[in-house]
Amino acid sequence: MSTVGQLSFSPRLLLGPGPCDVHPRILSVMAMPVLGHLDPEFLTILNETQELLRGAFQTSNRLTFPISGTGMAGMETCMVNLLERGDRAVVCVAGFFGERMAEVASRTGAEVTRLEQPWGQVFDPQRIREALQKVRPKLLAIVQAETSTGAWQPLEELGALCREFDALLVVDAVTALGCIPLAIDEWKIDAIYSCTQKGLSCPPGLAPVSFGPRAAEAMGKRKTKVQSWYLDLSILQRYWGEDRLYHHTTPITMMYALREGLRLLHEEGLRPRWDRHLRNHKALAAGLVALGLSYTAAEGHRLPQLNVVRIPDGVDDGVVRKRLLDEFNIEIGSGLGSFKGKAWRIGLMGYNSRPAVVLQFLAALEQCLQAQGVKGAPGRGVAAANDFYSSQK
Amino acid sequence: MSTVGQLSFSPRLLLGPGPCDVHPRILSVMAMPVLGHLDPEFLTILNETQELLRGAFQTSNRLTFPISGTGMAGMETCMVNLLERGDRAVVCVAGFFGERMAEVASRTGAEVTRLEQPWGQVFDPQRIREALQKVRPKLLAIVQAETSTGAWQPLEELGALCREFDALLVVDAVTALGCIPLAIDEWKIDAIYSCTQKGLSCPPGLAPVSFGPRAAEAMGKRKTKVQSWYLDLSILQRYWGEDRLYHHTTPITMMYALREGLRLLHEEGLRPRWDRHLRNHKALAAGLVALGLSYTAAEGHRLPQLNVVRIPDGVDDGVVRKRLLDEFNIEIGSGLGSFKGKAWRIGLMGYNSRPAVVLQFLAALEQCLQAQGVKGAPGRGVAAANDFYSSQK
Numbered sequence: 001m002s003t004v005g006q007l008s009f010s011p012r013l014l015l016g017p018g019p020c021d022v023h024p025r026i027l028s029v030m031a032m033p034v035l036g037h038l039d040p041e042f043l044t045i046l047n048e049t050q051e052l053l054r055g056a057f058q059t060s061n062r063l064t065f066p067i068s069g070t071g072m073a074g075m076e077t078c079m080v081n082l083l084e085r086g087d088r089a090v091v092c093v094a095g096f097f098g099e100r101m102a103e104v105a106s107r108t109g110a111e112v113t114r115l116e117q118p119w120g121q122v123f124d125p126q127r128i129r130e131a132l133q134k135v136r137p138k139l140l141a142i143v144q145a146e147t148s149t150g151a152w153q154p155l156e157e158l159g160a161l162c163r164e165f166d167a168l169l170v171v172d173a174v175t176a177l178g179c180i181p182l183a184i185d186e187w188k189i190d191a192i193y194s195c196t197q198k199g200l201s202c203p204p205g206l207a208p209v210s211f212g213p214r215a216a217e218a219m220g221k222r223k224t225k226v227q228s229w230y231l232d233l234s235i236l237q238r239y240w241g242e243d244r245l246y247h248h249t250t251p252i253t254m255m256y257a258l259r260e261g262l263r264l265l266h267e268e269g270l271r272p273r274w275d276r277h278l279r280n281h282k283a284l285a286a287g288l289v290a291l292g293l294s295y296t297a298a299e300g301h302r303l304p305q306l307n308v309v310r311i312p313d314g315v316d317d318g319v320v321r322k323r324l325l326d327e328f329n330i331e332i333g334s335g336l337g338s339f340k341g342k343a344w345r346i347g348l349m350g351y352n353s354r355p356a357v358v359l360q361f362l363a364a365l366e367q368c369l370q371a372q373g374v375k376g377a378p379g380r381g382v383a384a385a386n387d388f389y390s391s392q393k
Numbered sequence: 394m395s396t397v398g399q400l401s402f403s404p405r406l407l408l409g410p411g412p413c414d415v416h417p418r419i420l421s422v423m424a425m426p427v428l429g430h431l432d433p434e435f436l437t438i439l440n441e442t443q444e445l446l447r448g449a450f451q452t453s454n455r456l457t458f459p460i461s462g463t464g465m466a467g468m469e470t471c472m473v474n475l476l477e478r479g480d481r482a483v484v485c486v487a488g489f490f491g492e493r494m495a496e497v498a499s500r501t502g503a504e505v506t507r508l509e510q511p512w513g514q515v516f517d518p519q520r521i522r523e524a525l526q527k528v529r530p531k532l533l534a535i536v537q538a539e540t541s542t543g544a545w546q547p548l549e550e551l552g553a554l555c556r557e558f559d560a561l562l563v564v565d566a567v568t569a570l571g572c573i574p575l576a577i578d579e580w581k582i583d584a585i586y587s588c589t590q591k592g593l594s595c596p597p598g599l600a601p602v603s604f605g606p607r608a609a610e611a612m613g614k615r616k617t618k619v620q621s622w623y624l625d626l627s628i629l630q631r632y633w634g635e636d637r638l639y640h641h642t643t644p645i646t647m648m649y650a651l652r653e654g655l656r657l658l659h660e661e662g663l664r665p666r667w668d669r670h671l672r673n674h675k676a677l678a679a680g681l682v683a684l685g686l687s688y689t690a691a692e693g694h695r696l697p698q699l700n701v702v703r704i705p706d707g708v709d710d711g712v713v714r715k716r717l718l719d720e721f722n723i724e725i726g727s728g729l730g731s732f733k734g735k736a737w738r739i740g741l742m743g744y745n746s747r748p749a750v751v752l753q754f755l756a757a758l759e760q761c762l763q764a765q766g767v768k769g770a771p772g773r774g775v776a777a778a779n780d781f782y783s784s785q786k
Contacts, residue, residue, distance in 0.1 A: 004441045004656055007422050007649055009434040019427045019645060029400050030646060031424035034412045034596050036724045041402040048397045068598070069462045069623060072641035076623045104622045197642060203427050205461075205598055205644035227620045229497045230462060230469045246729070248465035249590060251598035252412060253423060254644070256400055263397055331429045336639070 015347050015361055016333035017147050017306055019197035019204050023264055023351040026202050029256040037250045049255060052262035057210050059184035065240045066206035066258055068251050071174040074193025074207030076104050077231040078170050084224050085109030088137040092123050096148035096337040097172055101141045119338055120149040120296040125157045132165040139168040145175035148336040150308030151297040159188025168215055178265055178350055179277045179305035190215040200261035201350035205254040277304040280353045283385040287362040290384035296343055307346040315372045317341050328364040358385050408740050408754055409726035410540050410699055412590035412597050416657055416744040419595050422649040430643045445655035450603050452577035458633045459599035459651055461644050464567040467586025467600030469497050470624040471563050477617050478502030481530040485516050489541035489730040490565055494534045512731055513542040513689040518550045525558040532561040538568035541729040543701030544690040552581025561608055571658055571743055572670045572698035583608040593654035594743035598647040670697040673746045676778040680755040683777035689736055700739040708765045710734050721757040751778050
């Protein structure tokens with residue numbers, strides 16, 4: 001045991017699908033002392049965090065708070081509270097996290113119908129309409145920002161569609177929140193979950209969720225107890241409501257972090273935040289294309305915060321990622337599932353969506369590609385990004 | 394949203410049942426940058442943390458790691474992985490957390506038999522033997538340190554007893570780890586869970602668990618999938634094993650904290666740590682008795698780290714706790730469940746188990762009791778504690 005020394009590690013730049021670099025202001029609140037989970041001053045912090053979170057989600061939903069686990073705990077919270085044995089669900093699958101939703105939903109005993117699209121594509125509302133018509137499910141689940149493919153699923157029409165068929169709309173916003181437009185109330189989303197370690201630039205550890213009145217009504221009509229006690233909203237909401245009933249000990253420090261991450265979001269403003277992600281994405285995309293890379297998602301459906309590109313023929317996935325990490329201290333994401341070995345996932349999320357990061361990454365990637373025999377004019381990646389930024393002045 | 398200002402709060406001394414004050418060395422690692430959850434340097438941190446945790450639990454169990462949630466997620470992990478519909482479980486209930494175990498176990502669809510004792514008492518092995526003989530359960534669940542009553546349940550004989558009846562022994566060590574003796578292998582405990590925010594002096598957010606070979610065998614024979622995907626050990630162990638398969642994004646910062654908390658434990662040594670808790674408990678107890686308070690648990694079964702005492706007749710629970718908090722910035726715990734309004738829970742855990750804390754608390758409590766009309770020689774609490782410390786020199 002004596003061999004385990006003081007904590008020490010290399011200073012990384014985290015450009016994968018998350019976690020991303022934590023904003024310095026958030027790091028500083030992480031070192032603040034812990035308060036009790038029923039301390040009146042901490043309860044104020046909870047109220048403030050909820051208020052900020054409702055603003056970030058653009059909702060007035062009372063049931064808006066973070067679950068004490070990571071994004072995947074948020075996914076499970078939605079499924080186990082809204083589904084029970086015998087219910088029907090339609091899950092849209094066009095990537096790894098759509099698959100996950102189907103798996104997690106099926107563990108409730110619900111009958112899950114998978115609506116599939118090839119990885120990297122998005123769903124057309126007409127196909128969803130047909131599925132709703134045929135299956136008549138209790139809920140439809142879909143991923144807004146598919147972290148495995150970088151595809152951006154439009155949601156605007158789906159809320160109204162689901163209401164037409166009396167289905168709940170459940171959205172995975174893990175990679176969306178704090179990066180791209182999201183409006184729970186306007187879009188009529190009934191349940192949603194996200195995480196802290198992507199667009200909000202916090203460490204991982206909490207899963208913000210929100211449930212609307214239709215979801216609350218459905219939960220009120222359950223015939224059986226929620227199979228997870230830890231994620232049971234019928235009890236959890238009594239801690240987050242006026243009762244302040246003890247359920248479990250909230251991860252206090254992570255709440256400080258989430259509050260600060262949300263403060264940063266609101267100081268910047270939602271629209272300026274989204275615009276910033278789009279601008280730096282375009283600069284990165286110009287550079288990546290100049291380096292000969294192509295996106296897996298179609299133009300118009302590419303997530304600005306997560307750039308998923310094909311690994312060029314003849315280029316060794318592992319060698320490039322290892323060199324980026326060892327020589328440049330830059331982490332990017334490998335391909336997941338059917339994209340394994342075929343794609344890289346390059347994240348520019350929250351704090352990391354900055355011109356300096358874009359330029360630094362393109363310069364480093366060019367060196368790694370060159371070592372793999374990829375040819376082209378020196379500096380072309382950085383030049384293309386710079387040209388884009390200049391054109392925006 | 395603009396009304397939510399910079400994070401700021403009163404400097405508390407946390408002498409409730411947890412969270413407790415975080416050790417300064419742990420606070421300092423909380424502000425370190427986040428690493429990726431598959432970064433080779435982070436994987437080393439995971440390995441080190443597991444090694445330290447095995448030492449703390451006194452086990453060689455391969456399946457020893459923290460769950461990404463709080464202590465209650467640890468409880469649920471044990472129940473949902475070891476039980477499935479139709480299984481039988483015996484749960485020992487002599488407090489709030491025994492009740493919880495029964496509730497969480499029952500949500501698996503298992504048939505739960507509650508073995509009850511009055512709150513504050515412990516279980517005699519003979520009674521447990523009778524229950525095992527009668528019910529022939531798949532598992533027996535028991536709380537080592539009952540956080541609601543401050544009672545210390547001896548475990549030494551229970552492992553052998555459970556093996557005699559081919560039952561698994563599941564232990565709640567949430568308030569035990571890092572405070573009182575605990576030896577998984579020697580005591581033949583099959584599954585155990587704890588937390589980070591008590592004896593380990595970390596913030597809340599992780600639940601260390603450990604599963605022995607008999608538990609692993611039982612999990613291998615399951616007929617159904619684990620009802621919680623988030624807590625499914627059959628998948629989780631592939632991230633914690635050599636595969637390093639992505640399951641969810643580990644709460645990175647909390648892992649730094651746990652590693653540091655365990656380093657502090659091993660630097661001090663397990664036995665010296667337990668002795669320190671006992672010594673400061675005895676000083677506190679001398680002071681509390683001098684102030685006219687009495688323990689709810691019997692002598693010989695009182696937890697050194699959590700002192701649960703009856704609120705004297707005529708003393709207002711809420712007024713005293715509010716004054717301790719407002720005037721002295723000291724938090725203690727209120728009574729839970731059937732002890733609500735009748736008991737206080739005073740924690741001296743990990744970093745907070747120190748003579749300076751004992752004396753400061755006794756001095757403050759005396760003032761609050763005096764304001765409630767409790768009479769006695771001024772300074773008697775502090776004097777009794779000082780006498781005890783002097784007698785130990």
